[in-house]
Amino acid sequence: xxxxxxxxxxxxxxxxxxxxxxxxxxxxxxxxxxxxxxxxxxxxxxxxxxxxxxxxxxxxxxxxxxxxxxxxxxxxxxxxxxxxxxxxxxxxxxxxxxxxxxxxxxxxxxxxxxxxxxxxxxxxxxxxxxxxxxxxxxxxxxxxxxxxxxxxxxxxxxxxxxxxxxxxxxxxxxxxxxxxxxxxxxxxxxxxxxxxxxxxxxxxxxxxxxxxxxxxxxxxxxxxxxxxxxxxxxxxxxxxxxxxxxxxxxxxxxxxxxxxxxxxxxxxxxxxxxxxxxxxxxxxxxxxxxxxxxxxxxxxxxxxxxxxxxxxxxxxxxxxxxxxxxxxxxxxxxxxxxxxxxxxxxxxxxxxxxxxxxxxxxxxxxxxxxxxxxxxxxxxxxxxxxxxxxxxxxxxxxxxxxxxxxxxxxxxxxxxxxxxxxxxxxxxxxxxxxxxxxxxxxxxxxxx
Numbered sequence: 001x002x003x004x005x006x007x008x009x010x011x012x013x014x015x016x017x018x019x020x021x022x023x024x025x026x027x028x029x030x031x032x033x034x035x036x037x038x039x040x041x042x043x044x045x046x047x048x049x050x051x052x053x054x055x056x057x058x059x060x061x062x063x064x065x066x067x068x069x070x071x072x073x074x075x076x077x078x079x080x081x082x083x084x085x086x087x088x089x090x091x092x093x094x095x096x097x098x099x100x101x102x103x104x105x106x107x108x109x110x111x112x113x114x115x116x117x118x119x120x121x122x123x124x125x126x127x128x129x130x131x132x133x134x135x136x137x138x139x140x141x142x143x144x145x146x147x148x149x150x151x152x153x154x155x156x157x158x159x160x161x162x163x164x165x166x167x168x169x170x171x172x173x174x175x176x177x178x179x180x181x182x183x184x185x186x187x188x189x190x191x192x193x194x195x196x197x198x199x200x201x202x203x204x205x206x207x208x209x210x211x212x213x214x215x216x217x218x219x220x221x222x223x224x225x226x227x228x229x230x231x232x233x234x235x236x237x238x239x240x241x242x243x244x245x246x247x248x249x250x251x252x253x254x255x256x257x258x259x260x261x262x263x264x265x266x267x268x269x270x271x272x273x274x275x276x277x278x279x280x281x282x283x284x285x286x287x288x289x290x291x292x293x294x295x296x297x298x299x300x301x302x303x304x305x306x307x308x309x310x311x312x313x314x315x316x317x318x319x320x321x322x323x324x325x326x327x328x329x330x331x332x333x334x335x336x337x338x339x340x341x342x343x344x345x346x347x348x349x350x351x352x353x354x355x356x357x358x359x360x361x362x363x364x365x366x367x368x369x370x371x372x373x374x375x376x377x378x379x380x381x382x383x384x385x386x387x388x389x390x391x392x393x394x395x396x397x398x399x400x401x402x403x404x405x406x407x408x409x410x411x412x413x414x415x416x417x418x419x420x421x422x423x424x425x426x427x428x429x430x431x432x433x434x435x436x437x438x439x440x441x442x443x444x445x446x447x448x
Contacts, residue, residue: 099210099315100315105311105316108307114304114305116346117361121397127160128160130156136161137161140164140282146282150284151170162397166396168286179440181441183290183291184290186339186402187432188283188434189278189402190277190429190432191276191426191432192276192313192429193205193275195424197214197272197405199268202224202226204274206320212318212319217405218405219373219375222327222338223329223336225335225336226267226269271335271408273405273422275439276402279396284433287341288393289388289391290339290438293330293337294386295330295354296377297379298328298352298355299373300374301324301325302360305343306322307345308323308400308401323342323343324343326341327339328341334407334409335406337404338405339393339403340403341400344400351395353393390434409442422440425438425439425440
């Protein structure tokens with residue numbers, strides 16, 4: 001016997017009703033979630049001012065640039081951990097790396113580092129969805145040890161990593177040393193080198209075994225106070241330092257970077273000091289005024305963009321002199337004051353608050369490194385730029401290096417007298433913050 005199912009009457013009526021009810025629930029959930037996504041997109045558009053969301057009000061998709069940025073952060077973090085571990089182990093053993101150029105550093109000249117840096121700048125300026133911003137900022141802070149408790153704004157308000165790089169801090173996060181007879185640190189960073197310029201040519205030690213001249217760093221038209229007095233024999237010693245015969249090689253001679261001649265032949269005047277401070281990627285990136293001073297001019301060198309890490313400083317000649325940099329020069333109560341903000345790979349963009357129209361890391365127009373820099377003198381234009389201690393002057397769009405060159409009082413006595421003259425109160429390798437004292441001086445009473 002065969003049974004036939006009727007087309008009009010269901011064999012299992014309760015099953016057909018359940019299926020119909022399930023389809024109604026599915027339609028309701030689909031429309032509900034579609035409405036929620038649409039409302040979330042409209043909320044993001046209103047939060048961003050209406051100009052950053054999709055023009056149709058649709059959902060904000062995560063761009064591929066954001067994924068690439070996250071991958072870049074992971075690579076940078078792994079590399080930083082490896083290099084920091086090697087440096088710390090060497091310092092614990094009391095080992096100081098000496099200058100020793102290699103082939104790998106020389107081939108950096110053939111890489112389009114300026115183009116790479118501009119690409120990184122565009123990548124970090126890509127707007128990130130609001131919901132992803134806190135995670136990205138926290139990932140960066142965790143990778144590079146940034147202190148999020150000091151951040152002035154909520155993390156959701158930093159639309160890109162670039163905005164987070166140049167973030168401002170909460171009021172009172174960087175107190176200024178109240179002592180009027182001290183020079184404060186203009187940045188957060190690590191003190192690499194400091195001291196008084198005494199040798200012929202006013203040489204700053206880049207790393208043990210190699211130095212560069214202050215005049216080459218600041219430029220030929222610098223108002224750096226020098227005494228024009230130097231012999232040909234001393235010239236040869238500076239440009240051709242003695243090297244052990246066993247350490248010479250064909251690679252070092254053929255691939256060495258070109259020498260940068262000292263444009264101001266002379267000896268430094270008495271009381272000329274310097275301090276080199278390195279900023280890590282996770283540091284606070286704004287540059288403040290180290291003292292009350294009057295800025296007379298600006299000089300922009302559109303040079304190379306070599307990295308400024310530990311390996312680069314001991315393998316690349318004239319690293320600070322060849323890299324792109326912005327130099328500010330002027331006068332303070334003790335005489336000359338110069339501050340050089342030096343760019344590096346991925347950090348060619350330097351913002352100057354006192355001259356917002358200045359653009360750095362542009363497509364290179366100069367073919368030769370010997371061409372003069374772009375200069376602007378504020379004093380002849382009738383624009384008097386006076387800044388006070390702690391005022392914001394400039395900013396890096398990541399981390400880099402600042403070199404201070406300044407005059408300060410010195411002791412008049414032949415013997416070392418700590419009660420008079422300028423003396424540094426920091427140590428090599430010490431971390432400093434904006435507003436903390438780099439050095440102090442005590443004026444002697446000349447009336448006695």
